[in-house]
Amino acid sequence: MYGNDFGEPLNAAETADYADAVQEYFDGLIGADQRIEPRDAMPDGYRRTLIRQIAQHAHSEIIGMQPEGNWITRAPSLRRKAILMAKVQDEAGHGLYLYSAAETLGVDRAELLDKLHSGQQKYSSIFNYPTLTWADVGAIGWLVDGAAIMNQVPLCRCSYGPYARAMIRVCKEESFHQRQGFEILWTLSRGTEEQQAMAQDAADRWWWPSLMMFGPPDTGDAAAPGGHTEQNMAWGIKRFTNDDLRQKFVDMTVPQAQKLGLVLPDPDLRWNDERGHWDFGAIDWDEFWRVLKGDGPCNEQRLAHRRRAHDEGAWVREAANAHAARQAARQEVA
Amino acid sequence: MSDNWPLWEVFVRAKRGLAHVHAGSLHAPDAELALRNARDLYTRRQEGVSIWVIRSQDITASSPDERDSFFDPAGDKVYRHASFYEVPEDVEYL
DSSP states (O other), rough: OOOOSSSSSOOOOOOOHHHHHHHHHHHHHHHTOOBBBSSSSOOOOHHHHHHHHHHHHHHHHHHHHHHHHGGGGGGGHHHHHHHHHHHHHHHHHHHHHHHHHHHHHTTOOHHHHHHTTTTTTOOOGGGOOOOOOOHHEEEHHIIHHHHHOOOHHHTTTTTBBBHHHHHHHHHHHHEEEEEEEHHHHHHHTTTTHHHHHHHHHHHHHHHHHHHTTTOOOOSTTTTTTTTOHHHHHHHTSSOOHHHHHHHHHHHHHHHHHHHHHHHOOOOTTEEEEETTTEOOOOOHHHHHHIIIIIIIIHHHHHHHHHHHHHHHHHHHHHHHHHHHHHHHHHHHHO | GGGSOEEEEEEEETTTSSSOEEEEEEEESSSHHHHHHHHHOOOOOOOOOOEEEGGGGOOOOOOGGGGHHHGGGGGTTTSSGGGSOOOTTTTTOO
């Protein structure tokens, strides 16, 4: 679908004149809102940023299979089970689209997986929270995928062509994820008292971590030191600030919560007529950083499971190689 | 004579941001000439900004007569589409 472009990266040379020429060429494309494609010369910082971001995004997709995968055997009906399997398959597919896009930048996916396994590269901290009840599967679809879509739709216009094209495909597929999540909660919210309470409990636990998915604020005390928002916007990698996207998400979600009869766990949540937006309370950024740095409820479990799956799959990869080698040898004889 | 030249498949990117799309094929003795011939054959009116060529024999394709059984696994999974899910009509942004 993307394909690597074949041949040496064009900015292999390292003279100052060359670097200036690359910058000028690149700035010209970005200035004209053109897409950067794999064989274009690009500043090293742009390439590094994209590799890091796309890798982290890919890692999030495949780690994201775990919290939902937990419920496949316990889904309440065959219909729900088939749907959940289709969704987890989609997450795997999204991870593969993204690793493929990252590879157009000259990295190898085995290397990216190694970095995930060794903790050198991160994944979205949302997946370090546990899925305690069936309603959590609904909340993940509705809130977590809803937030992901909010983040991903602008990425369809990202300046890097292969990433943008991957995101178009991902976004198309994500819309089913969000709707099925809403449908689960919509069903529970019209069910027994216990089912309604289960839906409310899931909303209580997933609301704040979902707001954290947009990342730290762009300005103010809680902003990430050395944040990249400004540079990434100049590069056309990012189209909106974290805070803008978070506000859009809140504005979209509050009426949906009302429809579901759920109370979002924020006493400061109220409509602000003047701003034309929903005001919401302060986010616990200490929790965000704690979870990101490895101290969330499930960090160890997620990585351990991922490593185990990789190690236990080694024989499959070896067998496939052995089969291909034998086929090739047979063809040579014939 | 071109009878001995291998067949190449040509993929053209119409503009930045779009993927390379299959345009057709041609015969050429090597990759370099295939690329130049592809330019002359498929982009005479500036239809593209980038071209890939690949030896046709290096492409593995699914077989048309296996189409039904090959794609069948997705046939009964209508729940992969968002329209499968019933949600109230007056909820926006779903």
